[in-house]
Amino acid sequence: MRRTLTIFRTLVAATILTAAVGASSTSFAQQTRDGLNPTGQNPTAESVNEEFLFKQDPKITGRISIPDGKAANLIQPAGRDYRDFRERWLPWLSALAVLGAVALLGLFYFFRGRILMERGPDTGRKILRFNGFERFAHWMTSSCFIILALSGLNYIFGKRLLMPLIGADAFGVVAQYAKFSHIYLAWPFMIGVALMLVLWLKDNIPNKIDIAWIKAFGGFVGDKHPSAGRFNAGQKMVFWMVIGFGSAMSVTGLMMIFPFVLTDITGMQLMQVVHALIGIAFIAGILAHIYIGTLGMEGAYDAMGSGKVDLGWAKVHHDLWVEEEQAKNANGPQLGRHQVPAE
Amino acid sequence: MARMKFLCDADRCIECNACVTACKNEHEVPWGINRRRVVTLNDGKPGERSVSMACMHCTDAPCAAVCPVNCFYTTADAVVLHSKDICIGCGYCFYACPFGAPQYPKVGNFGSRGKMDKCTYCAGGPEADFSTIEYEKYGSNRLAEGKLPLCAEMCSTKALLAGDGEMIAQIYKQRVIKRGYGSGAWGWKTAYRETVAI
């Protein structure tokens, strides 16, 4: 999925670039002969004109005395292309990504059903999978994510879905608070992503076991469970998606919170495009994560719910991790012991 | 019905910034908000030209299209206005605007870009014409008084033209024919998808 998104991203960027060039070249073609001087007598007729300047650069920039650097940009027709992306493509792409993800998960659920916990000798015993701090980090990030996702989607769909329902003024107020929440909750979200990186990086470094896990389709197909450490390859993918997308969203988001500090209008447009595209991909990915962590698999939610998982489930899904934990601690599952970290 | 436009005759514009301060004066626009500005191209070199730029009140305005809260509307005179009650200050209109027209006051808090402010073509906003609230939010409403935007009315060399698109195009055409040169109607292609054919 990540690859698909990358392709998308490249595609869109390319489209924008070609569109920009295309648009400006059409404007050359349709320029009148204003710039020409029929009498040929007046040297001031050789002044700069739009046609000439657009040939040098897709946007026309000059000098302005006010310190606002972006004000020196006179005309940037690329704004039209940004608009095309945002209004013509983005809603469809977003709808496709989000609804597509939901549909795929629905199909999966329909065919595979809920993955039930397999009963075994250790069923009923608990093992601490995520301690309080880890869960705090997860929930802080995820709750922020949900609001960010909803307020983010509001930028795309609010006026199309919500506004007709509640009216312009009410929607204005909702959208205003949505914007504030988007900007303010971005910070705990970014902290959360950073925390998770620190907490779980070690357990998410890809290794050979992951290849086997992937070859076995993670046990989703068939009944055999491939071996896995603390995190299986699927979880690692989620982790790296969160880290990758999270940082991309953070970088592009920060650029938008502090607009024009580091980049110009073209950069800002690109940031916006990247932010939106990764955002919807992120939402789609997280939907899958939510599915598998709750509805999709019995017992999985406990890991982030109480932090304690069924030892039997753990042995099936994270056999290597359980071995490791037990080797570290002869007493077996560390119930009620706060201090012991997962590693 | 008139279709209002702006046209800056760059062969007349001398970067005197009267349009800028007239706008500030008429609407009491605060420091840091530049509803109109003058950009000099090719500064200091032969062929140098200055162009006064503000919201061009585009046909099929990109700002209105990208606005996530649909706060824009177009009047019967084709003036593109917006409602500050609905605007959330997201900044998208600035990315979409080909002319850098939208302005955002810096509100104290980090990240809270204030409500967008831009040239209203001296036509106020959605509030009742001549109401105090309209003036406070959008500035004065000259159009409703039967007057044109002050920037164009006060332009020192009559470079900046405002009014019905066809009429100002006509004025510009006559000028170009008379004097024999003209660097074109800056931004028209982008804003109105048409240009002044001479």
Next chain:
Amino acid sequence: MLIKRKTGGPDRTFHPAVAIGDTPKAIDRRAFLRNSGLVAGGLAAAGSIQLGSVRKAKAAGSSAIGPEVTIKKNICTHCSVGCTVTAEVVNGVWVGQEPSFSSPINRGTHCAKGAAIRELVSSDRRLKYPMKMVDGQWTRISWDQAIDEIGDKITGLRDKYGPDSVYWLGSAKFTNEAAYIFRKFGAFWGTNSVDHQARICHSTTVAGVANTWGYGAQTNSYNDIRNAKTMIILGGNPAEAHPVSLQHLLSGKEINRANMIVIDPRFTRTAAHATEYVRIRSGTDIPVVWGILWHIFQNGWEDKEFISQRVYAMDDVRKEVAKWNPEEVERVSGVPGEQLRRVAETFAKEKPATLIWCMGATQHTVGTANVRALCILCLATGNVGKPGTGANIFRGHTNVQGATDMGLDVTSLPLYYGLVEGAWKHWARVWDVEYDWLQSRFDEVPAKAGRKARTRKESMESPGITSTRWFDGVNLPEEQVDQRTGIKAMMVFGHGGNTVTRLPEAVKGLTKLDLLVVADPHPTTFAALDARRDNTYLLPICTSLEMDGSRTASNRSLQWGEQIVKPAFESKNDYEVVYRLATKLGLADKMFKNIKVVDNVPEAEDILREINRGGWSTGYCGQSPERLKAHMRNQAKFDLVTLRAPKDDPEVGGDYYGLPWPCWGKPELKHPGTHILYNTNLHIKEGGGTFRARFGTERNGVTLLAEDSFAKGSELTDGYPEFTMAVFKKLGWDKDLTAEEMASITKTGGANIDAVSWATDLSGGIQRVCLDHGVTPYGNGKARANAWNLPDPVPVHREPIYTPRPDLVAKYPTRPDERQLRMPNIGFSVQKAAVDRGIAKDFPIILTSGRLVEYEGGGEETRSNPWLAELQQDMFVEINTGDATDRGIKDGQFVWVSGPENNAKAKVKALVTDRVGKGVAFMPFHFSGWYQGDDMRKFYPHGTDPVVLGESSNNTTTYGFDPVTGMQETKCTLCQIRAV
């Protein structure tokens, strides 16, 4: 016009374009807020989250319907174009500005300054009440205390050091009436050291032009430039300095497909619109003009008939011009001969052609000579005295022309009567005071440093110290200053402190003064240079928008401005302050004998009537307040190009707009004013005229009177001298005078009735009769190509004091050291020392200066206006891209600009641009408030500091004064630039 009222206006249902179909409007905003429990107050109070950023308006909108809106018209104060400002006033508050479409001068338009002028009046950065510096601290005082203390102090100084120890600096922003009473006050005080900004902008123009053809003013008008087929703009950047004039220039350029040639060291915003741009080295105007004339004479393109009829001694010029062949011109000025040939041919052949100049020509050690050369170029090509021609001199302030006319000048009483006995006697008659009493007010000067002693009468007739040298008048040893003592007190009205060169020496002068009084809407640089601890007073003066009175635009049109609002805060107008001071000094009864005073405020109309009664010499006699007010009422009736109203109009029929002087005779005569000076194609009653016979009738056997040239309808069909009773008697025209007029003339003339002239006849009879005979009262003379009374009768090139070409100094040295205007001028010694010390090696860059469109003059007023200040937030130096690269300087970074005198340095931002050529730097002169790298903001009285501060360009300017007028050299000195 073409505007239809916005129909319907959007209401709460204005979102038809919601993407998904028609949607019912569920709830309106208020309902939503109510339902959700969020009320407006709650939103605003929600912590630091602010929903709105909606600004609060200061005043009700200009378009507000409801309170009654009064329209008041005044004149923009920021340059000399004379744009009408139309103000909307509600309940005594100036709430908005409207375009003044009916004014034929600005036709609704403004520049940045004019469009922002409302803020000048309501600015909270103005000086609000009188202040006094006590032990280095600004302290609020009352007006009464201020006037009392100042009056006592200057009286003390007068008793101890004589009247010349107090210097009276007036303002080009005065109304005519204020300028007049200020000059009158100087006369009553007993000094000729009364000056104003014209000294530093166009004093050389006035001297040069008046010495050529009679009057020191723009010959045509801004509007008339629309007629020109060729215009040369030399040393001027009207696009920034006079933006509204460009409306006329560019229109003319377009309508006539006119040639617009810009000659300047800098590729200015004006040059950007030129058809030809000539880049010259600063300070080589004479070589360039002579270079143009060389081609004209060489090819016989001169107007031979015009020269023979109306020009004296053009052959003397030919001799000098012959030296300036294209090679020498290029060697000195850098301009290729071929280009100058093209310019010469265009100017001489594509007629009518006009010459426009500003301070690039005037602010030089050779300023007067530059101006003379330019006049001669007009004369040689016959480009004077016709529509579309002439010397169109753009002046700098609202009323710098008027203030000059009113004699805020160390060399003259009001209206160019000079300082001779006859002048004093004339004004004594007008003022209704004893000549002897006036004389008694002046000082006796003892002999010193080998100079003879001076009697009171001689003092009275001796020009004062120029404003460019006031600090030299303080700093120099007393025996070098040609008056009893040096200057001890400065009374500064409406004049910036950063406008004179050599600022470090001005600071020294400030510390030495016994008294400094600054009367201004703003504290100005004088108050904020941290030079003084006490005996410093600030008097809040209202802007001229807050007072009635007339202003004379550059084109000599007088416009009546009416008070828009009452003076803000505790400020008072100039009339009242002068009156109060005069009262304190016991002069008021004499000074305001014939002027109505209400509540300590002399009435402007009455002052103008007194000016009318004495202003014969310049034709300031016909512009009564009633006529001027009628013009303002009927602005729309005047033609855009001819400036004339239709003859059948009952109020202003046939008048030229603003009755441009000379407007001959009494107001009842209804002379229309003179739109174009020296225009022989019109009857004098229609505004025609001839060159003024000001310099006698012949010299060395050669006539100075015109030959076969006369104004249309003249009964005398040849040259004639100025009219006196003696001439009248010869012609028998004395019989045309009425008995009343004769009685007045007899009274004026006393024993010598023959000497009563058109300029001293208080009855106006001589002028009336002259008009009836179709002759110009001042005679019909020739313009002088050789002005023998000037230091350089025919202009010669002289290298700037600090020249980048020391190799040329031997051939083209500046004038020898000599004494002028009570001061030594040691330019020659300074130039020699600079060459000997190799200054040009250490300071290789030419430093020139000029205007920005956003600011004006010293800039305190405009830099306090946030609408303008936002547009130029930093003082900068323009440096050529090549020079910047050599020095590793990037655009926008701070640099040190250092000058060759006083170890001067200025910390400014670099603006890297090709506007300036290699080896040239440019600084705008409007900044102050930083001094040699230090921010001086804290020295302003609290709350009066301008928004934007910066180094003054004059921190680094240097020595150099024009020998005729004491004009300072700001356009050509040397500097070095280094990255900070």
